[in-house]
Amino acid sequence: MISFQNATKYYENKPVLKNIDLSVSKGEMVFLTGPTGAGKSTLLKLLYASELPDEGEVTVGDFNIGRLRPAEIPLLRRSIGVVFQDFKLLENLTVYDNIALALRVRGRKEKDIKGLVLEILKNVHLRHKSDNYPLTLSGGEQQRVVIARAMVSEPSVLLADEPTGNLDPDTSKHVARLFYEANIHGTTILIATHNREMYKNTGKRVVRLENGVLLGEEIG
Amino acid sequence: MISFQNATKYYENKPVLKNIDLSVSKGEMVFLTGPTGAGKSTLLKLLYASELPDEGEVTVGDFNIGRLRPAEIPLLRRSIGVVFQDFKLLENLTVYDNIALALRVRGRKEKDIKGLVLEILKNVHLRHKSDNYPLTLSGGEQQRVVIARAMVSEPSVLLADEPTGNLDPDTSKHVARLFYEANIHGTTILIATHNREMYKNTGKRVVRLENGVLLGEEIG
Amino acid sequence: MEHLSYSTRTAFHSLMKEKWINLLSSLTVAASLLVSAMAIITIFNLENFTRTLPERFTMVVYLQDSVSPEDTQKLIGQLKNKDYVSGTKYISRDQALNEMKRTLKDVSNVLEGLDENPLSSSIELKLKKESVTAPAVKKISEELKKMPSVGDVYYEAKIAETVYLLKTSIENMSIIILCIISFVVLFVISSTVKILLYRRKTEIEIIKLLGATGGFIRAPFLIEGGVIGFFGGIFASIGATVFYYSLTTSFSAFMPILKTMVLPVEIVVLLPIAGLVMGVIGSLISVGRLRL
Amino acid sequence: MEHLSYSTRTAFHSLMKEKWINLLSSLTVAASLLVSAMAIITIFNLENFTRTLPERFTMVVYLQDSVSPEDTQKLIGQLKNKDYVSGTKYISRDQALNEMKRTLKDVSNVLEGLDENPLSSSIELKLKKESVTAPAVKKISEELKKMPSVGDVYYEAKIAETVYLLKTSIENMSIIILCIISFVVLFVISSTVKILLYRRKTEIEIIKLLGATGGFIRAPFLIEGGVIGFFGGIFASIGATVFYYSLTTSFSAFMPILKTMVLPVEIVVLLPIAGLVMGVIGSLISVGRLRL
Ligand SMILES: Nc1ncnc2c1ncn2[C@@H]1O[C@H](COP(=O)(O)OP(=O)(O)OP(=O)(O)O)[C@@H](O)[C@H]1O
Ligand SMILES: Nc1ncnc2c1ncn2[C@@H]1O[C@H](COP(=O)(O)OP(=O)(O)OP(=O)(O)O)[C@@H](O)[C@H]1O
Ligand SMILES: [Mg+2]
Numbered sequence A, B: 001m002i003s004f005q006n007a008t009k010y011y012e013n014k015p016v017l018k019n020i021d022l023s024v025s026k027g028e029m030v031f032l033t034g035p036t037g038a039g040k041s042t043l044l045k046l047l048y049a050s051e052l053p054d055e056g057e058v059t060v061g062d063f064n065i066g067r068l069r070p071a072e073i074p075l076l077r078r079s080i081g082v083v084f085q086d087f088k089l090l091e092n093l094t095v096y097d098n099i100a101l102a103l104r105v106r107g108r109k110e111k112d113i114k115g116l117v118l119e120i121l122k123n124v125h126l127r128h129k130s131d132n133y134p135l136t137l138s139g140g141e142q143q144r145v146v147i148a149r150a151m152v153s154e155p156s157v158l159l160a161d162e163p164t165g166n167l168d169p170d171t172s173k174h175v176a177r178l179f180y181e182a183n184i185h186g187t188t189i190l191i192a193t194h195n196r197e198m199y200k201n202t203g204k205r206v207v208r209l210e211n212g213v214l215l216g217e218e219i220g
Numbered sequence C, D: 001m002e003h004l005s006y007s008t009r010t011a012f013h014s015l016m017k018e019k020w021i022n023l024l025s026s027l028t029v030a031a032s033l034l035v036s037a038m039a040i041i042t043i044f045n046l047e048n049f050t051r052t053l054p055e056r057f058t059m060v061v062y063l064q065d066s067v068s069p070e071d072t073q074k075l076i077g078q079l080k081n082k083d084y085v086s087g088t089k090y091i092s093r094d095q096a097l098n099e100m101k102r103t104l105k106d107v108s109n110v111l112e113g114l115d116e117n118p119l120s121s122s123i124e125l126k127l128k129k130e131s132v133t134a135p136a137v138k139k140i141s142e143e144l145k146k147m148p149s150v151g152d153v154y155y156e157a158k159i160a161e162t163v164y165l166l167k168t169s170i171e172n173m174s175i176i177i178l179c180i181i182s183f184v185v186l187f188v189i190s191s192t193v194k195i196l197l198y199r200r201k202t203e204i205e206i207i208k209l210l211g212a213t214g215g216f217i218r219a220p221f222l223i224e225g226g227v228i229g230f231f232g233g234i235f236a237s238i239g240a241t242v243f244y245y246s247l248t249t250s251f252s253a254f255m256p257i258l259k260t261m262v263l264p265v266e267i268v269v270l271l272p273i274a275g276l277v278m279g280v281i282g283s284l285i286s287v288g289r290l291r292l
């Protein structure tokens, strides 16, 4: 489903990712860890074509990221759900509309949207905040809205970048459960995280990135 | 140095903080913990007068937050350093200028500023990123810039809201060490965090907030 | 359709959310449309005025004293048949004398000393527009002089010259000015919209990351630009009408030519439409700039 | 001082960082300043024109036929001493006849039938400005008629009336229009700056949270507003000069009154200053709105 073949990415002529080889098969759940500034977010950005690889090949499903035609970018992104590290919520939209946007972008019908959004809001325990604007939410509440937005469209690939940085341990566990459930239903998941609790004793692959280089993997 | 006496804060007619009684003496270091949405950020916001208490008294040093004259607000804020949960970096300024701003606001001379900023940048291991703009930094790098900005002016009070949410365990420990050092030099510190590692075995007071109510404290 | 209803809701939502800023943008658009409307009204009226210029030129054919009424009729007939003549007016010598008395006003008693009317009958000719140029007029006058019954032909050569010059120079200038103004207005409108949209750069980028197509992103902005432009146009219409009435009523007192000024009704109707179209084009340019 | 240098650097930094947007704002400011400059030039010239209106009014005192040259001189002396008279001009009957011949142009041969010059000598009076009102003129004419040697007094009553009416109405209207325009320009400029600053709301809020005083926050914005306004003023100066020259050279061909138009040099110098001041005031209003 996801594959990096010798992928390299430069920022300002400095390599941030070096010769990355990694593949995640369909329906797999993989954790990505490593110190701050290692290149985890950059690796995820390549997958949703927010950045393009400078060398090597990166593919997601049938999309080859380095050779996307402009019209393919929206199609790629609609097959992916992303939990952004910096949230990227729209301040001018309510929680409801922020989440609904992910469905509207995918051309879903308004009458379907309502049910789906309220359902996912319940799952992240934010049903009562649906009419709030993001700036009136606590850090952890905002983060759960982002998670809800990424999952509401039931994408075939879910990318989560530090999804529990603002969550307390209990809520983190709850969110982890949501990811496992989605994974059981077939979603391919890649999670970048510093949170050991998230992958400890899961039996999932944990890939370690340091300074732009893959240092091999272990089982969590 | 910091004291809450029966302080209550409402948002949209719902109490977010209820009858808070808490005091932190000069030179103390206290941790604030609790589930997401408990009111930790709101409690800190009262201290730097970003929000005002609706009932009760909140004081920081000689400032009574509920009765500040408009001209006193900048004075209060200049005696405090804040690590904001949502960073609040200025996108249009470089890392250097973002940190220098905290000194410029305090009327420090340009010739002193340079040394202080470069010194603190070295402490957070970001000396090489001083000319970068925030949006070209990783999440953890941004968070360390925020920490540097809060500490560069050596304020008498330091408030940190989830300061390690985007940091790996090693970097978190390093940041914690910076806080301890400042505390040793006399800074009063209040840290809101979900990160148990931060307060475990520190011997410091850990205050637990849940649903806007102080549930008592333990020693970390 | 779903998509359109979303775009419309989004557009109106953000129009209302920042209604003051949007009203200001509308007024900026209105200001620039108003300036162009004022220019168009002025040019339109100048054109009207120049179209009447050739009519102000007359050529006077004086008859010989001895000409009989029948010959006069025959001459008038002949003149009417000339293809460069657009109108004739016969003035008898008595009418001419009365006219002169009226011109002299308070000193008209001078003329009472005359035994006999010393004036000649005459025929005033209006020429077709295209014949009012200096060389054509000269040729015509020479031709007329040779006709039987004609005593003399009088015209002001300078008028024929300037009429032609004015007509062409005003027409050319109007086109140039109109071009400049359209350009400036489009520029101002698109930059107003651009400034507005600029604030939304981050918003647009986020929506793109969520997988939206260019059309999905653009639609609300185009609607917003259109609405802002449309209201700008309505304000400009009101302004243009006020401008017109203040000119024709107040100012015409000391510039009588203004009294004959016309407000083209089309412009009042077209301004909101122009505003709408320019708002949409302005948004297109601006949103295009943000590289979707 | 440290503070000022920081503000200046910050202002110029953000001016350069978004130079296109800022140029656009400058041009919007220029457009509104230009409109007001054009209005001011127009009003200034109308005022000039109305000031000459009373001079266009003349009163003609016809002498009795029998008056001797000495009595004529005496009468002229007496008229010159009247406090409502600002000038006199003697026209002998021969001059009057020549003048009439010139007026009649091609039909002046009518006058050759006269045995003797039937016209009277006359004195043309210019009145002081304040005396050119309908009732004053009437009283003066009656007073003059009673003087020895005076045959008749002639003036166009309607002109006296309209001159007075025009003068006062133009003056009043100019003031009203100037007030409206200043208001509109300040509005447009402050809203342009406001739209610009609006994008910076978050930025301002952050700086406040860091403990900045109002002055510290405002300073860069005031400098930015001032610079934008100043450049707007320079563009408007250029525009006004172009407007003036195009009017006086091209358009004056068919509106001769435009040839006497004056470009007040002050306005060209004042526009950039006005732009700067309004930019700063506009910023003040806008930044004030953001509740510092
Ligand atoms: N747009 C950019 N321009 C230049 N350098 C960049 C840019 N984005 C990221 N970088 C740099 O690339 C490196 C990797 O960044 P990345 O965000 O991938 O790290 P990360 O592993 O996600 O770290 P964190 O755990 O702190 O989020 C960092 O040193 C960062 O400063
Ligand atoms: N401006 C606001 N308007 C309305 N409600 C608000 C506002 N700010 C915060 N709240 C609500 O107040 C409650 C407490 O928020 P606060 O940010 O203090 O939580 P927190 O303890 O910091 O949580 P987290 O750990 O997730 O950051 C939350 O339910 C939040 O939705
Ligand atoms: Mg990252």
Ligand SMILES: [Mg+2]
Residues within 6 Å of the ligand: A138, A139, A140, B040, B041, B042, B085, B161
């Ligand atoms: Mg919080």
